[in-house]
Amino acid sequence: MISNDPRAPWLPRVPHPADSSTLPIYMAIFFVLGLVGFAAHGLADGGEALVIASIVSGVFFTCFLILFAIYWTGYLLKGHAIWQAERQAESDGPSTGQ
Numbered sequence: 001m002i003s004n005d006p007r008a009p010w011l012p013r014v015p016h017p018a019d020s021s022t023l024p025i026y027m028a029i030f031f032v033l034g035l036v037g038f039a040a041h042g043l044a045d046g047g048e049a050l051v052i053a054s055i056v057s058g059v060f061f062t063c064f065l066i067l068f069a070i071y072w073t074g075y076l077l078k079g080h081a082i083w084q085a086e087r088q089a090e091s092d093g094p095s096t097g098q
Contacts, residue, residue: 019078023071027064034060 037057041050 030064
């Protein structure tokens with residue numbers, strides 16, 4: 001049962017994904033690894049190495065795109081939450097008699 005006691009222990013709030021530096025770092029790492037895999041694709045000698053390099057670079061670029069989508073979705077949701085809080089603060093302001 002959830003307590004309404006203001007002294008109830010709550011979990012600490014984690015930073016918003018758009019505020020965290022972790023996702024952009026992982027995005028950069030996967031992008032660079034994708035470029036390295038793509039460069040290995042060009043340096044491949046045999047047909048089998050070409051296929052493996054293509055798959056590896058594709059996986060790294062896919063990871064980059066997934067993280068990019070997560071980061072920008074979080075960024076947009078954060079902006080929307082800020083806008084919504086400002087709009088709510090404006091509507092809760094002093095009455096002007098209109």
